[in-house]
Amino acid sequence: MHVARAFSCHLSLADMSHQMSFKELMKVLGLGAVALVLGVEWLNWLMRRLRDSRGPLKEVLFFPSPQVCVEHLFIRHKHFPCACPLPHGIETSFSRLLVHLLSARMSLDLCVFSFSHMELSRAILLLHKRGVVVRVVTDRDYMTITGSQIGALRKAGICVRHEMSSAVHMHHKFALVDGRKLITGSLNWTLTAVQSNKENIMVTEEPELMGPYQQEFQKLWEANDPANHKPQCTNGQLNIKTCKDR
Amino acid sequence: MHVARAFSCHLSLADMSHQMSFKELMKVLGLGAVALVLGVEWLNWLMRRLRDSRGPLKEVLFFPSPQVCVEHLFIRHKHFPCACPLPHGIETSFSRLLVHLLSARMSLDLCVFSFSHMELSRAILLLHKRGVVVRVVTDRDYMTITGSQIGALRKAGICVRHEMSSAVHMHHKFALVDGRKLITGSLNWTLTAVQSNKENIMVTEEPELMGPYQQEFQKLWEANDPANHKPQCTNGQLNIKTCKDR
Numbered sequence: 502m503h504v505a506r507a508f509s510c511h512l513s514l515a516d517m518s519h520q521m522s523f524k525e526l527m528k529v530l531g532l533g534a535v536a537l538v539l540g541v542e543w544l545n546w547l548m549r550r551l552r553d554s555r556g557p558l559k560e561v562l563f564f565p566s567p568q569v570c571v572e573h574l575f576i577r578h579k580h581f582p583c584a585c586p587l588p589h590g591i592e593t594s595f596s597r598l599l600v601h602l603l604s605a606r607m608s609l610d611l612c613v614f615s616f617s618h619m620e621l622s623r624a625i626l627l628l629h630k631r632g633v634v635v636r637v638v639t640d641r642d643y644m645t646i647t648g649s650q651i652g653a654l655r656k657a658g659i660c661v662r663h664e665m666s667s668a669v670h671m672h673h674k675f676a677l678v679d680g681r682k683l684i685t686g687s688l689n690w691t692l693t694a695v696q697s698n699k700e701n702i703m704v705t706e707e708p709e710l711m712g713p714y715q716q717e718f719q720k721l722w723e724a725n726d727p728a729n730h731k732p733q734c735t736n737g738q739l740n741i742k743t744c745k746d747r
Numbered sequence: 748m749h750v751a752r753a754f755s756c757h758l759s760l761a762d763m764s765h766q767m768s769f770k771e772l773m774k775v776l777g778l779g780a781v782a783l784v785l786g787v788e789w790l791n792w793l794m795r796r797l798r799d800s801r802g803p804l805k806e807v808l809f810f811p812s813p814q815v816c817v818e819h820l821f822i823r824h825k826h827f828p829c830a831c832p833l834p835h836g837i838e839t840s841f842s843r844l845l846v847h848l849l850s851a852r853m854s855l856d857l858c859v860f861s862f863s864h865m866e867l868s869r870a871i872l873l874l875h876k877r878g879v880v881v882r883v884v885t886d887r888d889y890m891t892i893t894g895s896q897i898g899a900l901r902k903a904g905i906c907v908r909h910e911m912s913s914a915v916h917m918h919h920k921f922a923l924v925d926g927r928k929l930i931t932g933s934l935n936w937t938l939t940a941v942q943s944n945k946e947n948i949m950v951t952e953e954p955e956l957m958g959p960y961q962q963e964f965q966k967l968w969e970a971n972d973p974a975n976h977k978p979q980c981t982n983g984q985l986n987i988k989t990c991k992d993r
Contacts, residue, residue, distance in 0.1 A: 556955075559955040559956055561956060561959035561960065563959070563963055565915075614933075668943065669811075669943050669944060669945065670939075670943070670945070671944075671945045672934075672946050673933050673946065674933055675933075675947065685932070685933075685947065685949070686931070686932075686933075687860075687919050687920055687932075687933065688918075693916075694918065697914065697915050697916070698917075698918040699910065699915065699916070699917045699918055699919055699967065700918050700919065701921065701963065703931070703949075703956060705956070707953070709802075709805040710805055710807060710949060710951070713807035713809070714947070717809050717947065721945065
């Protein structure tokens with residue numbers, strides 16, 4: 502029955518295309534395309550309305566996070582699963598963190614005490630490559646420890662500023678995605694923190710929470726502008742020369 | 748004019764009390780007291796409605812916090828200012844943190860990596876003395892470092908559990924006040940963190956954020972129950988003997 506119906510449908514479509522002129526066919530196809538675009542837009546609007554009715558995004562992630570493959574988050578249209586031996590297709594706290602970071606389209610402001618996690622570094626470098634404006638404020642002492650990714654970010658041309666005072670630690674661990682989404686918690690950007698420690702992260706688009714963190718970032722960014730301080734190390738000079746400061 | 752009016756008013760009140768019987772006077776005073784209580788209740792209701800219309804509490808605090816006198820937060824009805832040389836009557840991030848902690852009436856669940864701040868320890872001991880049920884989960888290594896206040900809490904009979912694994916750090920820094928208010932951020936409970944470092948704390952009563960932290964606390968509390976682990980140190984045994992575990 503189904504085969505017969507499908508065949509007759511195919512026949513009638515074929516007949517139609519024979520009967521219709523090329524101009525008419527283009528008209529139908531054009532109208533179809535417009536209807537498709539409108540439909541997608543309407544679905545988008547509906548999804549936004551549904552999301553708005555639940556209030557701004559609020560998500561809490563706890564660590565340690567099990568080690569799974571996150572390759573599909575970095576390489577778009579990659580065939581799944583990839584060849585690596587890690588478990589595939591599993592969502593973890595770490596993969597959620599990556600998803601939120603990689604959702605940046607315009608800007609990423611990052612304030613982090615310790616940054617040695619290779620995959621988080623890969624995510625930041627990828628955002629920079631995609632044209633996202635990345636600004637990083639970090640700790641003076643911890644940016645030079647073994648395994649720190651701060652040098653790699655600077656080499657790629659990402660603007661990094663560090664706490665200027667040697668008596669103070671820049672102990673924040675927060676990120677601001679597109680000036681809209683706040684990611685904050687106890688998690689330093691290290692492998693131990695992600696895979697071993699008991700840690701937490703909160704992701705929110707609540708403007709009353711996001712706003713103060715954005716102001717704090719801007720305050721730290723301006724306070725640690727190397728142009729306002731005497732040059733103390735090569736890193737400071739490199740920072741001025743290579744990155745496009747805002 | 749004003750003096751004359753006040754005088755005549757005083758006279759008429761005196762006349763009234765002369766003319767009114769004792770019973771009538773008591774009636775007026777009783778009604779006045781009822782009106783006052785109702786008025787205060789109504790004001791309270793109005794304040795609650797106004798607060799609710801702004802949504803659940805959301806407050807962000809940044810550190811370092813300047814050193815000011817916080818004595819009035821510990822001793823109720825104390826004459827102000829006290830005799831100490833610190834600045835008085837100034838609200839800071841640290842005083843706001845103390846206000847939120849000392850607002851606990853029923854319970855305080857605390858998950859903190861490093862705890863050596865004397866005034867925060869004093870606040871926790873005061874809550875315990877007031878009958879608030881305090882539970883603490885902390886890090887195994889950091890609870891024994893010089894200046895740690897964990898021993899003082901245990902001596903006072905407060906229930907403290909520590910991360911049982913030696914390979915893992917309990918790196919959270921959050922508190923739950925009366926199962927309703929969440930205090931979380933990058934701030935460890937040390938003097939350096941409060942007075943020197945760049946740190947953040949968020950205080951919120953948003954149920955979607957509070958809920959997951961409450962679950963995480965309960966999970967850690969149960970996972971680190973010394974009754975389920977072989978005794979490894981005196982602290983663990985002391986914990987079982989002295990505090991009333993929930």
